[in-house]
Amino acid sequence: MKTSIATVSLGGDLRDKLEAIAKAGFDGVEIFENDFLIFDESPRQVGKMVRDLGMEITLFQPFRDFEGMPEPLRSRTFDRAERKFDVMQEMGTDLVLVCSNVSPASLGGLERAAADFHELGERAAKRGLRVGYEALAWGRHIHDHRDAWEIVRRADHPNIGLILDSFHTLSRKIDVNSIRSIPKEKIFIIQLADAPLIDMDLLFWSRHFRNMPGEGDLPLLDFMKAVAATGYDGYLSLEIFNDQFRGGSPTAIAVDGRRSLIYLGDQVKRQDPEGSLPVPAMPPRASVEGIAFVEFTVDEDEAPQLERLIASLGFRKVSRHKTKSVTVFRQGGINLVINTEQKGFAGASYAVHGTTAYAAGLMVDDAKAAVERAVALGAERFRQPLDAGEIEMPAVRGVGGGILYFLDPKTELARIWEIEFDPVEDTAAPEPVGLQSIDHIAQTMKYEELLTWLLFYTSILDAHKTPLVDIIDPSGIVRSQAIENADGSLRITMNGAENRNTLAGHFIAETFGSGIQHLAFKTQDIFSAAAALSANGFVTLAISPNYYDDLEARFGLDAEFAERLKANNILYDRDEHGEYFQLYSPTYGEGLFFEIVERRGYRGYGAANAIFRIAALRKHLRPAGVPRT
Numbered sequence: 001m002k003t004s005i006a007t008v009s010l011g012g013d014l015r016d017k018l019e020a021i022a023k024a025g026f027d028g029v030e031i032f033e034n035d036f037l038i039f040d041e042s043p044r045q046v047g048k049m050v051r052d053l054g055m056e057i058t059l060f061q062p063f064r065d066f067e068g069m070p071e072p073l074r075s076r077t078f079d080r081a082e083r084k085f086d087v088m089q090e091m092g093t094d095l096v097l098v099c100s101n102v103s104p105a106s107l108g109g110l111e112r113a114a115a116d117f118h119e120l121g122e123r124a125a126k127r128g129l130r131v132g133y134e135a136l137a138w139g140r141h142i143h144d145h146r147d148a149w150e151i152v153r154r155a156d157h158p159n160i161g162l163i164l165d166s167f168h169t170l171s172r173k174i175d176v177n178s179i180r181s182i183p184k185e186k187i188f189i190i191q192l193a194d195a196p197l198i199d200m201d202l203l204f205w206s207r208h209f210r211n212m213p214g215e216g217d218l219p220l221l222d223f224m225k226a227v228a229a230t231g232y233d234g235y236l237s238l239e240i241f242n243d244q245f246r247g248g249s250p251t252a253i254a255v256d257g258r259r260s261l262i263y264l265g266d267q268v269k270r271q272d273p274e275g276s277l278p279v280p281a282m283p284p285r286a287s288v289e290g291i292a293f294v295e296f297t298v299d300e301d302e303a304p305q306l307e308r309l310i311a312s313l314g315f316r317k318v319s320r321h322k323t324k325s326v327t328v329f330r331q332g333g334i335n336l337v338i339n340t341e342q343k344g345f346a347g348a349s350y351a352v353h354g355t356t357a358y359a360a361g362l363m364v365d366d367a368k369a370a371v372e373r374a375v376a377l378g379a380e381r382f383r384q385p386l387d388a389g390e391i392e393m394p395a396v397r398g399v400g401g402g403i404l405y406f407l408d409p410k411t412e413l414a415r416i417w418e419i420e421f422d423p424v425e426d427t428a429a430p431e432p433v434g435l436q437s438i439d440h441i442a443q444t445m446k447y448e449e450l451l452t453w454l455l456f457y458t459s460i461l462d463a464h465k466t467p468l469v470d471i472i473d474p475s476g477i478v479r480s481q482a483i484e485n486a487d488g489s490l491r492i493t494m495n496g497a498e499n500r501n502t503l504a505g506h507f508i509a510e511t512f513g514s515g516i517q518h519l520a521f522k523t524q525d526i527f528s529a530a531a532a533l534s535a536n537g538f539v540t541l542a543i544s545p546n547y548y549d550d551l552e553a554r555f556g557l558d559a560e561f562a563e564r565l566k567a568n569n570i571l572y573d574r575d576e577h578g579e580y581f582q583l584y585s586p587t588y589g590e591g592l593f594f595e596i597v598e599r600r601g602y603r604g605y606g607a608a609n610a611i612f613r614i615a616a617l618r619k620h621l622r623p624a625g626v627p628r629t
């Protein structure tokens with residue numbers, strides 16, 4: 001599968017962009033004219049830079065306001081085209097994009113436009129160049145690829161073809177099946193972009209909100225399936241106008257882009273294995289059975305404090321690593337691993353970020369295959385030297401440089417706790433409080449990173465994203481979106497902080513990066529859990545009494561029930577599927593905390609309660625609100 005991206009998609013100068021694009025593994029690049037115009041090197045030099053990086057120029061674009069011009073504008077337009085043809089020949093590319101005319105001076109009429117394109121085709125052919133016509137969604141006369149195709153068809157010239165851009169077609173909800181009957185040799189290139197569904201002016205939406213396929217809400221897969229049905233096997237080229245992306249790291253955005261294309265190709269191929277699109281083979285998305293463990297890095301001085309907090313949550317120390325300073329705490333199906341090693345990645349991670357949950361292990365159907373897929377999609381494999389007797393656990397780098405491990409039931413990874421660990425007798429064992437599994441892992445990141453990790457998880461794991469919700473923090477907005485699998489055994493919430501004054505923003509600033517900010521454990525009975533926690537000396541996060549007054553009024557709760565919630569600092573929510581109960585620990589250190597939830601059918605994460613618990617959590621930021629028993 002040949003991949004390309006338009007230079008307009010990234011920030012930096014042309015050299016930075018080209019280097020980032022090559023590094024991410026793209027085969028080609030669209031030179032966006034403005035990126036070239038503001039760059040000081042000659043067209044020849046730019047072409048050489050691209051080829052020296054092992055790529056080719058797939059397209060030069062855009063050429064605007066061409067078709068349907070009355071004289072004398074028409075002649076001027078052809079002169080202008082000849083000048084651009086000169087540049088293209090010097091640069092070494094044969095394809096130019098003409099986008100549909102937006103000029104008020106332009107005249108409509110398919111025949112007139114077709115005649116103009118025929119003449120342009122003649123001129124292009126003399127130089128061995130080709131011209132692709134794209135219908136802008138806001139073109140003055142042509143804003144539908146079906147009309148653009150009709151013009152190309154009538155132009156009837158081998159050097160004139162069509163360019164399809166998913167945004168223009170899908171933003172106008174044009175039936176993609178109309179693509180299937182276009183001869184593949186008349187499709188000169190495919191441009192791809194997704195976008196979040198926002199009701200706004202098409203031009204504004206396109207110029208500011210496009211994102212990578214899979215990051216938005218448009219039916220890109222339907223579009224690509226229709227393209228593939230033509231037999232098209234040429235370049236898939238990203239063209240992403242997005243202010244946030246241009247402000248971000250060109251390297252990171254390029255990696256996301258390439259991942260999005262490979263993943264899209266993979267989806268097309270899985271639906272039509274005999275299709276023409278040459279997609280690299282890779283294992284399917286990993287089916288997740290659950291969260292096998294979460295691992296904390298902490299130093300020896302702080303470890304007792306964290307262990308006391310975990311013990312008060314009803315976790316019992318069950319085993320110690322045979323060769324490393326690593327212990328396992330367990331309750332129900334939850335494994336919390338405490339790593340106080342100074343060497344290796346855990347030690348390095350502690351040195352940079354302090355006490356954090358820096359790694360998580362997912363139980364999947366096939367751990368090796370999961371990593372193979374992740375790496376095929378551009379993830380960075382993680383490995384470190386093993387001690388004698390240790391088994392290799394497949395892993396990749398995840399959010400914030402954390403580690404995502406994979407285990408499976410069919411290899412010795414299933415027995416990792418017996419193979420690498422010795423059982424220990426926990427003399428101060430607390431009473432379990434009925435926590436059964438990890439309901440969700442909550443990761444905090446800068447808002448700019450949210451789409452990156454959303455694509456990372458959804459492309460590697462058999463999971464989907466939920467709609468974006470706004471979490472109201474007293475100091476700003478945190479944008480939250482969850483990754484879930486079908487049976488709810490995997491839930492990861494991702495909270496994108498827009499400023500550092502929010503609780504999430506504070507966490508990122510103080511731990512020097514993104515990562516797991518909290519873990520939510522699931523119980524079947526939150527009231528008995530609350531009682532058992534209290535007996536263990538666990539200090540529950542205190543919620544304002546005013547919250548309960550409001551809650552009673554909002555949901556029409558009976559007074560006695562509301563009083564029970566209040567007495568236990570339990571937050572309550574309801575959706576069309578059922579009820580939700582939450583209680584929290586205070587924050588530990590710079591913002592890490594724990595949550596306990598009971599779901600009675602409820603599907604969300606209690607966004608409506610966030611402002612209340614955030615306000616309460618903030619009070620505990622300093623000093624650490626850890627029970628010191």
Ligand SMILES: O=C(O)c1ccc(O)c(O)c1
Nearest residue numbers: 062097099134165207239
């Ligand atoms: O926003 C634009 O003007 C513009 C230009 C060229 C394109 O290929 C496109 O899709 C949009």
Ligand SMILES: [Mg+2]
Nearest residue numbers: 134165191239
């Ligand atoms: Mg386009």
